[in-house]
Amino acid sequence: MHAASARPAAPARRTPPAPTAPKPDGTRLTGVVTMVGSGLSNQTGAAIGSLAFPVxxxxGVVAVRQYVAAVVLLAVGRPRLRTFTWAQWWPVVLLALVFGTMNLSLYTAIDRIGLGLAVTLEFLGPLSIALAASxxxxxxxxxxxxxxxVVTLMRPRPSADFLGMGLGLLAAGCWASYILLNRTVGRRIPGAAGSAAAAGLSALxxxxxxxxxxxxxxxxxxAxxxxxxxxxxSSAVPCLADLFTLRRVPAPAFGLFMSVNPVLAGLVGWIVLGQSLDxxxxxxxxxxxxxNVLGILAARS
Structure with a gap:
């Protein structure tokens, strides 16, 4: 799915914090650092998970991913499902569907076309967010x-696997939806309760x-x-990190900064899986x- 670092769920007697504009100082720097850690964790997890593909x-790997993410996030978020309103439930349900579809399409693409190309295609999702909101x-x-x-990285080759590329594009669409839905869930449900509920539903x-x-x-x-x-x-850590980050940086900046994921995928694929790049x-x-660097410098100025 391309999720998570977040504050614990607020007690019931407290009023959920109203969404505020991201701040440009230390808060935004913390969000940037969190995004880097989230991306590195995500790609490392994907590489390790691919080692279980033969078995x-x-x-199967995605199913286990969903179970682990649900256990971790439910323990952290402790959502009170009975108190959710319809306005809170519908983005949670959509996030659960997108979460599962994103992971399944990405891992199937990794199995067919490799980590670097699959993640590069998936990146088109947040890139589209950056373009649309520019x-x-x-x-x-x-x-x-x-x-x-991205186009250079996915240039046509004689052995091109178009089904794998199509699955990568599906993962891209899911990741774009994930960014927007996770932001909506974070605004409507305090702490990590919304993401935890979505992870639990997806695991179910x-x-x-x-x-x-x-x-x-x-x-x-x-395996x-x-x-x-x-x-x-690749599920629990990024999901919590993204929830934390999307409350501190704008969605377009999040999408543009996440362009570092193809870089991380290439490095992790080379180190962990031995997939060299020309x-x-x-x-x-x-x-x-x-x-990415130009975007950060422009934002700071």
Whole structure:
């Protein structure tokens, strides 16, 4: 899904904090640092989870991811589901569906086309957020430069897997929806309660899937360990971090800054999975980094 670091759920007697405009000082710097940690955790978890593909397959790994994320987030958020209103429930339900679909499409894409290309295609989601909400010329230039880097990274090849690319694009659409829905949930439900409820609902939907995979492909301890690590690093941590970040930086800035994910995916794929990149691919990554740095400097000025 491309989620999470957040404050504990507020007691029932307190009034939920009203959404405020992100502040440009230490609060925003904290949000930037959190975004970097979230991206690194996400890509490392994806790489570790892919090691379990030969045993569990992408579907099995995603199912375990959803279970782990639900356990962690429910323990942190402790949502009081009976107190949710319809205005709070509908974004939670949509977030649960997007969360599961994003993870499933991304991991299936990783299995078919590799970590770097899959994450690059998924990045088109937050990039579209940055483009759609851009109000300054410099923001548009940054988005165009980043898009050029993405195009370079996903250039056509003789062995192109179009189904895998299509799944990467589906993950992109889910990630864009995730950014907007997570922001809505964070505004309407205090703390991590909304994200926790969405994670629990998503895990419930994947319960029969996990049982079916376990029956058809008996898991090994190593495969389960890799899937659990993926759940912690790629679901629970990013979900909480994103909830924290989206309350401190604007959604367009969040989408543009997350362009660092293809860079992290390339590095993690090289270190953990041994997936090397040629000079053309590193050129594309350099364009993404340049757009990211330019966007940050422009925002600070």
């Amino acid at each position: 569990l397959g992408p579907v 109000r300054r010329r410099v923001d548009a230039c940054c988005a165009v430069i980043a898009a050029a880097g 939907l994947f319960l029969p899937v996990g049982v079916a995979v376990a029956v058809r492909h008996p898991p090994t301890p190593t 389960v360990g890799c899937a659990v690590a993926a759940g912690v690093l 000079w053309t691919e590193w050129t594309g990554i350099g364009a993404v980094v340049a757009a």
